[in-house]
Amino acid sequence: MKWLIALLVFGYCAQGSAQSSPTFAQVALSTDINVSEPLPSRVVLTAWSKTPEKHAQAVAGNSNVTVLKRDEHALKLALSSNNAYHGTFLPSQLAPSFVIDFDEEATKPFISGFESSKDEDVKAQIVKYVSGYITEPSYVHGFNFASTVAQQRSGDCTEYAVLTTALARSEGIPSKLILGIVVVQYPHGLYAYGHAWSEMWEDGQWHTADAALYNDGALAKFYLPSSELQNETMAYSRLLMESMASMPSKITDFQRGDSQSE
Amino acid sequence: MFLKKIALSLASVLALTANAHAHDFIDTAGFPGWFNEAMQREGSLNERSELSLPELSVNSEVLGTLVLADTSTGTWYYTIDIGSDVPMECWVFTEYDGTANSMHGISQMGLESAETLNEKALSGQFNFALDVGVVGTTAYAAYDTLYHLGEGDQKVAGLMKAMAAETNDSLQVCLHNELGYRETFKQAFVAFIQAFENAKPTNAFYQTAYAWRINGIPVGFSRESYAKDEDGDVVIESSLSMLVPVDANSVARTDSFSNSWSMPDGALINGQQYTIENGVMASTYRIDYKDEKWEVAGKIQNKDIAATLEYNQWLQSEYGNYLSIESLRNSDETSDTFFMWSPDADPTSALEVSLEQTESNDTFQLNMSLFTFLFEIDANNAPISGTIDYGVMKMTLDQMVSTGTPKLP
Numbered sequence: 231m232k233w234l235i236a237l238l239v240f241g242y243c244a245q246g247s248a249q250s251s252p253t254f255a256q257v258a259l260s261t262d263i264n265v266s267e268p269l270p271s272r273v274v275l276t277a278w279s280k281t282p283e284k285h286a287q288a289v290a291g292n293s294n295v296t297v298l299k300r301d302e303h304a305l306k307l308a309l310s311s312n313n314a315y316h317g318t319f320l321p322s323q324l325a326p327s328f329v330i331d332f333d334e335e336a337t338k339p340f341i342s343g344f345e346s347s348k349d350e351d352v353k354a355q356i357v358k359y360v361s362g363y364i365t366e367p368s369y370v371h372g373f374n375f376a377s378t379v380a381q382q383r384s385g386d387c388t389e390y391a392v393l394t395t396a397l398a399r400s401e402g403i404p405s406k407l408i409l410g411i412v413v414v415q416y417p418h419g420l421y422a423y424g425h426a427w428s429e430m431w432e433d434g435q436w437h438t439a440d441a442a443l444y445n446d447g448a449l450a451k452f453y454l455p456s457s458e459l460q461n462e463t464m465a466y467s468r469l470l471m472e473s474m475a476s477m478p479s480k481i482t483d484f485q486r487g488d489s490q491s492e
Numbered sequence: 493m494f495l496k497k498i499a500l501s502l503a504s505v506l507a508l509t510a511n512a513h514a515h516d517f518i519d520t521a522g523f524p525g526w527f528n529e530a531m532q533r534e535g536s537l538n539e540r541s542e543l544s545l546p547e548l549s550v551n552s553e554v555l556g557t558l559v560l561a562d563t564s565t566g567t568w569y570y571t572i573d574i575g576s577d578v579p580m581e582c583w584v585f586t587e588y589d590g591t592a593n594s595m596h597g598i599s600q601m602g603l604e605s606a607e608t609l610n611e612k613a614l615s616g617q618f619n620f621a622l623d624v625g626v627v628g629t630t631a632y633a634a635y636d637t638l639y640h641l642g643e644g645d646q647k648v649a650g651l652m653k654a655m656a657a658e659t660n661d662s663l664q665v666c667l668h669n670e671l672g673y674r675e676t677f678k679q680a681f682v683a684f685i686q687a688f689e690n691a692k693p694t695n696a697f698y699q700t701a702y703a704w705r706i707n708g709i710p711v712g713f714s715r716e717s718y719a720k721d722e723d724g725d726v727v728i729e730s731s732l733s734m735l736v737p738v739d740a741n742s743v744a745r746t747d748s749f750s751n752s753w754s755m756p757d758g759a760l761i762n763g764q765q766y767t768i769e770n771g772v773m774a775s776t777y778r779i780d781y782k783d784e785k786w787e788v789a790g791k792i793q794n795k796d797i798a799a800t801l802e803y804n805q806w807l808q809s810e811y812g813n814y815l816s817i818e819s820l821r822n823s824d825e826t827s828d829t830f831f832m833w834s835p836d837a838d839p840t841s842a843l844e845v846s847l848e849q850t851e852s853n854d855t856f857q858l859n860m861s862l863f864t865f866l867f868e869i870d871a872n873n874a875p876i877s878g879t880i881d882y883g884v885m886k887m888t889l890d891q892m893v894s895t896g897t898p899k900l901p
Contacts (some may be wrong), residue, residue, distance in 0.1 A: 254706060257884050280881070283575035328795070370745070370770050378793045384736075424884060465838040466799050468861075475863050477883040482652050 252369050252386070256371035257411055257422040261484035269450045271311045275413070277454065277478035280437040283477050288410075288457050291317060292436075295454065297459070307485050309413070309452040313438035319404035319431045327462035330407070332375045332396040335406045339382035341400045352401065353430050353439055360394045361444035373470055387426045390442035394428035398439070404431035405439075409473045410455040412440075414448045415482065422481045424474075427453065454478070513625035515709045517737065518638060527649065533672030535575025537679060543570075544686045545584065550661055552687035555680045556580065574680045578670040580685055582807060588745020589768045591733040592632050592712060595656035597771065598665045602652050603639055606669060612642035619737045624703045624710045625683040626892045631701040631713040632657035633737055634678075635743065655681045658731075659688035695719050697901050700874060700894040704734065706885050711736045712746070713892070718722040718811060720900060725761060726754040726811045745770050748836075756900050758812020765835060777835040788839050801833075803842035808832050813847075814898035817856060817873040820849050834860075870899045 269446040279285050282305045289295040289307070299306035326333035332341055344359050346352045364385035374382070376396035379389040391407050398405035405428055412425040427440040438453055457473040459466065520528055525565045541558035544551045545568060557573040566586040571579040581602075588594045607614050614637065623634035637652045653674065656665040668677040698718040706709050711732030719727045730750045735743040745768075752763030754773055764778040777790035777797075786801040808816070808830040816828045826849045833840040837860075846859045850866070856875075859863040867878030868891070874894055 252739050253709075254885055255567050271573065331795075334795075370742055370768060372744070372774075375793050375795070420857075459743070464792065465797065467836060468838040471837060471863075472861065474883045479881075479884050 232360040249283065252423065254376040255369075255424040257424060257478065259413065259420060259422040259484055260480075260482045261420065263484065263486055264437070265415065266417075267371040269311075269415055269486035270486050272308055273311075273452055273484065274298065274306065274487045275454075275484045276304050276306050276482045277411070278480045278482065279456075279476055279478045281476040288455055290447055291315075292455060293457045295431050297307055302484075306483075307454065309454060311450055313453065314435045316434055317431070317436045318434075319406075319436075322462075323406050323431070324399055324402065325397055326396075326399065329375050329459070329466050330392065330399060331375055332400040333360050334377040336377040337396060339398040340376075341397060344397060344400075344401075346401070353403070353432065355397070356394060356397050356401065356430070357404075357439050357441045357444055359431060360390055360397060360441035363393065363459045364441075371446045373467070391426040394439050394441045398399055398430045405429065407437075407459040408453075408455045409459065409470070409477070410453065411478055411481070412443070413452040413454065413484070414443070414446075415450040416446075416448055420484070424477055427454075432457070440459075503875075507800060511527050514621045514634060514636075514863040515629060516621045517619045520566075527671065527874050530671035533576070533673075535673055535676040535885070537574060537676060539573070541572070541821060544749050546875070548584070548586075548660070549693075549782040550687050551690040552695040553683075553689050554687055555683040555733070572666075572680055572684070574668070574673065576668070576670050576673045576676070580668045580677060580680055581668055582664060582666040584664045584688075585665070586644075586661060588658075589771065590731070591631075591656045591658050591663065592735045592745040592747050593771055594663055596735065596743065596745045597664050598656075598667060599635060599637060599652055602667045602669055603637070606639070606650060606652070607641060610641050610648065612646065612648065614641060615643055615647065616741075619743060621758075622710050622735060622737060622743075624639060624713045624892075626701055627682050628658060628689040629699055629701070629893050629895055630657050630659050630685055630689050631703075631715055631892065632681075632685065633712060633731075633733060636674075653677050656753075657685045657688075658733075659685065660691070660693070662688065664688060682702060684725070696896065698872075698874075698894070698896040698898040699897075701892045702889045703876075703892050704732075705888045705890070706736065709737065709890075714889075716810065718896075718898060721753070722899075724756060724757065726809070726900060728752045728754060728763075728810050730810065745796055751758065752809060754809030756809040758809055760807040760809040760833065763809075763833070763878075767836075772832040775835070777839050779833055786833070786842070788833075788835070790835075790839065792839075797839060801840065801842055803810070803831055805831065807842060808845070811898070814846050814873050819901070820847065820856070821853060821873060824882065870894075874898055 233244050276453050282300055286297050294310040294312055296308040297305055298308055301488050338425055364383055369386045371385045374387050376392050377392050379385050395405045395407050411422055413422045429436045430439050456477045461469040527758045538555045541559045543554045559571050561571050562569040570582040574580050581638040603614055618638045620638040621636040625632055634655045639650050641648050651671045653668045666681045686789045696717045696719045701713055703713055709776045714732045716730045721727045732748040734746040738744050748767040749763040753761040767774045775792045779788050785804050788799045790797050790861040829846045832845050834843045848857050850857055854869050856867055862881050865878050865880050867875040872875045876891045878889045
């Protein structure tokens, strides 16, 4: 029974440049709407999980996610595609850590390769740089530290998010790694995936920064967080597993949240 | 008379193996007729050969015509004619990464050889099938890759079949690069592994192996072996090999190995573990009890770790888990709580675990803060099958084989 704990984090992740869809990261999504029509900036859905109360706590304070109804199995939620919300940051969200190790020698060439321009939003530049820095997108990695990703230049959404978070902090921008689900509308359909992304803090607001899905051709994206990587120490793996276990297992009743449906 | 002997030997090979059906990822119904016809081909294993490898105490017959084609220190390379155009190839290694990593590495090497032989570049590869099973008490994994070489009118397709098993202190990996011959290849592989299985000495009082599946897909196996050492303590060796199909084209490879020692009462004495992921040493851990403290040392992704657990009391070993089940089964108590060290979750602290007997005497659940493992046990107090619902993934474990009983003789 020893290896029970060696569960892997292959429930994450989506990435725009992959050759094919991830086998275990796709989350079942059911809807009656015409998914080829443009989506409004607000949608409503039901997220099923084993721990909806914990999920409700995880989204509290994020104004892009509103809990409309809860029961013992699911949360009915409204999601906004506005990827910024008010909040404060902690000093630790500026500092290097065991996982976000931008202070390691191995990470430094990646950090020093970033040259920001004053003509463009630095957050957008970080996302673009990380997206281009990873030259071998691949789902085979479990969860790699910034120093490992910086050397291997390979990974899936967790590796993109780790590297984005590391670069933002090295630039003096508070940043954190978020785990959850992304609902993406592509021209060929609507999908939900287990996902990881970064959030960067600026002017009193947290902003979504997703290098994995940069320039992926999506028509719309809705981010549903289920937890934050609060433990960036040697015990990070335990938090990842807890997050995975509490992640929604399916999305139902996905609807438009604008006046057209109300 | 000769044919009858062969038929009996094949029957004995099949009787010694156990597995569920392989999981095929690709439905070939829409493929051209010639492809499906080629996929139906099988060979006839009418020949038998002598496999003699004194360094590993192997001296046995295998199916097919075997030739030792090359050898170097710690490596032997054989070809086996199984009645197909292309012979089956088998490697024996005494130094290796593990079943999953090494088999994948050899399979990729086979694809490179196909590129060279055909003078065409690899233009696509797809996971075709995964499987796990046992030969005697030896667990094996199988991974088939459908591949394309070249482009446009010059494009050709092939099927690289790979199987691997670890016996005693050596690893056997076999490849067959030809469409079809799936059952023939498997039978020849099983016979090859039996030659090593027959030479495998063991002083274990209990051995078991489990097949792991995620959402019904066989992704790997775990093995456990328990033996009594000269001090009367229990030596525990366990391993996990996984090939997880993360998308249509690739598999994530993990091989973990663990050695630990347990007191006869189930208390952990010390232990060590290492994990190789995708050909890279991902982590090494060691735990020892010194000066009334649990000390941990090791590396994760090349970064040193050293920690003293806050908890300094009794840690339960894997052997202790079996004793806990037995104790609950034979008493009026329905639950037990203990602490374990699980470095994959957190190498720096002890994990509280509770074991509960549920509806029947044979059904238990192991509760960790991370998840609940619901399982049924056999007469030996060992899990025979279990499930974990884990977000979008449902993991199942099924016992493939066990020998002995998980109790010190």
